[in-house]
Amino acid sequence: MADDIKVIAEVPSFTVTLMVRRYDPEVSEEVKWVDYDVTVYGTDRVLDALHKIKWEIDGSLTFRRSCAHGVCGSDAMRINGRNRLACKTLIKDLDITQPIYVEPIKGLPVEKDLVVNMEPFYKAYRDINPFLVASDKPEKERLQS
16 A cells, blocks of 8 residues: 555655854853754754754754744844844744754843843833723724624
């Protein structure tokens, strides 16, 4: 039965170098760049490469991720100097002939590796009150689109 299965197309693999900005305040106050050679596929995203590093190369690498579909924004980081979501950034869309630089987003305190403290952001969000507050109680449900 397995002989009846035809491979439609193989996705080629290739090796990329990720330069990851590492910081662990429990070990040292020093920030360092560590390079990882990772075998990836043309359909992989930066988040997939980070998972391979964490699961297969260096389990101490720390980063946030949640939905992996570009909805939650928890895997926001700087990739090659631009703010991006790791789950939405295809590796094949980057210049793979050069190292891919991955670092935490700027403007927030770094807790460890690619994880930043989001509390200043959430405080600012709460302070601006980004929603409408009704002055009266509605008689019926207010429909929104």
